[in-house]
Amino acid sequence: MQIQVHSDNHIEGSARLVEWVSDSVASKLARFDDELTRIVVxxxxxNGAKAGAQDKRCQIEARPKGLQPLSVTHKSETLEQAIDGAIEKMHHALDHQFGKMRSKRATPLQADETGDIPARDALLEEDFLAEERLRAL
Known part of the structure; x- marks a missing residue:
């Protein structure tokens, strides 16, 4: 997973900041490493140089393999809180996205109104049982 960090003119994009943000994102989203191609922060x-409530903003865009990008934004009074909040939101969004995909793949065979397994699935079941009988011999 590639991580890119961009900042506007009012935030000094030092190497130290980029490294800290990259490490935070990588460690907190590590479980999705194989499913993502890139994360852009x-x-x-x-408000620039002026102080203001919740004027720091962090937007994170994640690009899952083969899917549309996901984007979250978090505003806070400090940059650290904005980054942590955005990472937490992204973790939940990815968890939700990949959880839906896993549940669709793991859906058990559904019986129709009569209680029978559909014909295509019944044939697969017959093939499986036939192979099991051959192995038992």
Whole structure:
């Protein structure tokens, strides 16, 4: 998984900041490493040099393999809180996205209104049972 960090003119994009943000994202989203191609982090200070409540913003865009990108945004008073909040939101979004996909793949065979397994699935079941009988011999 590739991680890119971008900041606006009001936030000094030092190498130390980029490394800290990259490490935070990588460690907290590590379980999705094989399913993502890239994560892009955008850091903004909405009010520039002026102080203001919740004027720090972190937007994270994740690009899952073969799927549409996911994007989350979190605003806070400090950059650290904005980053942590956005990472947490992204973790939940990815968990939800991949959880839905896993549940669709793991759906058990459904019986129809009469209680029978559909014909295609019944044939697969017959093949499986025939192979099991051959192995038992």
């Amino acid at each position: 955008h850091l903004h200070d909405d």
